[in-house]
Amino acid sequence: MACVAKKCGVRFQPPSVILIYKEKDKFRRRVMPVRNFSQFSDCGVAAEQLKNNPRHKAYLEGVSLRQLEKLCRLLKGHLGGESLAESLGKLQQEETIDPEEDMNKLDDEELAKRKSIMDELFEKNRKKKDDPDFIYDIEVEFPQDEQLESCGWDAESCEEV
Amino acid sequence: MAERPREDVPSEAGAEEAVKIICLGDSAVGKSKLLERFLLDGFRPQQLSTFALTLYQHHARVDGKAVLVDFWDTAGQERFQSMHPSYYHKAHACIMVFDVQRKVTYKNLSNWYKELREFRPEIPCIVVANKIDADMKVTQKSFNFARKLSLPFYFVSAADGTNVVKLFNDAIKLAVTYKQNSGDFMDEVMQELESFDLEKKSEDLSDQEDSSPEEKPPSS
Numbered sequence: 001m002a003c004v005a006k007k008c009g010v011r012f013q014p015p016s017v018i019l020i021y022k023e024k025d026k027f028r029r030r031v032m033p034v035r036n037f038s039q040f041s042d043c044g045v046a047a048e049q050l051k052n053n054p055r056h057k058a059y060l061e062g063v064s065l066r067q068l069e070k071l072c073r074l075l076k077g078h079l080g081g082e083s084l085a086e087s088l089g090k091l092q093q094e095e096t097i098d099p100e101e102d103m104n105k106l107d108d109e110e111l112a113k114r115k116s117i118m119d120e121l122f123e124k125n126r127k128k129k130d131d132p133d134f135i136y137d138i139e140v141e142f143p144q145d146e147q148l149e150s151c152g153w154d155a156e157s158c159e160e161v
Numbered sequence: 162m163a164e165r166p167r168e169d170v171p172s173e174a175g176a177e178e179a180v181k182i183i184c185l186g187d188s189a190v191g192k193s194k195l196l197e198r199f200l201l202d203g204f205r206p207q208q209l210s211t212f213a214l215t216l217y218q219h220h221a222r223v224d225g226k227a228v229l230v231d232f233w234d235t236a237g238q239e240r241f242q243s244m245h246p247s248y249y250h251k252a253h254a255c256i257m258v259f260d261v262q263r264k265v266t267y268k269n270l271s272n273w274y275k276e277l278r279e280f281r282p283e284i285p286c287i288v289v290a291n292k293i294d295a296d297m298k299v300t301q302k303s304f305n306f307a308r309k310l311s312l313p314f315y316f317v318s319a320a321d322g323t324n325v326v327k328l329f330n331d332a333i334k335l336a337v338t339y340k341q342n343s344g345d346f347m348d349e350v351m352q353e354l355e356s357f358d359l360e361k362k363s364e365d366l367s368d369q370e371d372s373s374p375e376e377k378p379p380s381s
Contacts, residue, residue, distance in 0.1 A: 097263070100264065103263075104239060104240050104242055104269075111188060121294075121320075122319070122320045126321070127320070138321070138322045138323050138325075139323075139324055139326075139327050140316075140324060142301075144303055144308065148301060148302055148303035151303060153268065154304070154305040
């Protein structure tokens with residue numbers, strides 16, 4: 001079956017995931033109820049159940065587990081009384097680093113979360129030892145002369161140091 | 162201290178010199194990733210979880226001499242905003258790291274530096290701006306913290322490797338030079354105090370053992 005997922009969203013009442021997909025030049029809509037789901041459910045598990053559901057499996061091939069989990073998080077937020085904007089804000093916040101946050105003050109779990117977000121970029125930019133263009137010793141000079149624009153982080157602390 | 166790391170005697174065969182280099186900086190600035198990039202597979206970290214500390218050992222050559230390097234890396238201890246004095250004890254150089262994406266880690270450098278100088282007023286200290294791969298534009302900007310204190314300053318990336326090897330090799334050279342030339346006054350005082358302390362203890366012990374108040378020749 002040639003079906004290409006185009007968009008995937010969520011409907012609060014009754015709790016369902018909605019998929020817009022293309023099949024033989026036609027756009028179709030599939031409504032997949034998320035069953036036995038409450039504000040206390042585990043979104044990871046719910047997403048997996050949906051993705052592995054024999055009736056939906058073929059349609060959801062092009063939808064990542066991560067996206068399904070996020071959609072379930074929206075459902076869960078709604079069932080817990082959050083507004084959509086609040087739930088979206090929370091999701092957004094969990095995926096970005098607040099540059100002002102003092103991570104020295106986080107507990108292990110929270111710190112691990114931040115590290116895993118930053119690790120994504122690290123892995124993306126990473127040159128591994130086994131890469132064909134890997135060079136062990138890369139030296140690049142970045143002269144720090146007076147003409148450079150300030151980083152802007154020194155300003156308030158001129159007298160501090 | 163049961164897990165007390167070795168004294169700085171070149172204990173492993175072949176090493177003519179041994180130095181200790183410590184890493185400082187906030188949580189998640191990439192200290193461990195820098196070390197791992199430098200050592201690649203060669204690293205065998207030793208976790209001393211009781212002290213929230215990771216040790217990496219490295220064999221280097223400086224001017225033809227075999228040098229055993231102990232890199233000390235924090236393992237969460239920085240979260241107390243301060244390190245245990247033993248972390249600084251007999252360190253010969255310091256690598257101080259911040260994340261160019263997070264201002265607060267740059268701001269905190271002055272706290273780390275202050276603490277470092279309380280314990281090690283003289284050792285070489287390198288300031289490191291990590292994660293330049295995230296935003297290369299920062300390398301076109303000036304960071305005055307290092308310049309004000311006349312400290313060496315490096316832009317590096319643990320991800321793509323820019324200037325990582327140079328950083329560590331330079332740190333090792335600085336540490337060796339420091340150890341050989343400093344005649345660090347405090348180190349000597351500490352050594353005197355330690356041996357003095359031992360002598361005193363052994364005298365105390367012997368006093369308890371035999372009650373005769375005979376004078377013993379000082380054991381040196």
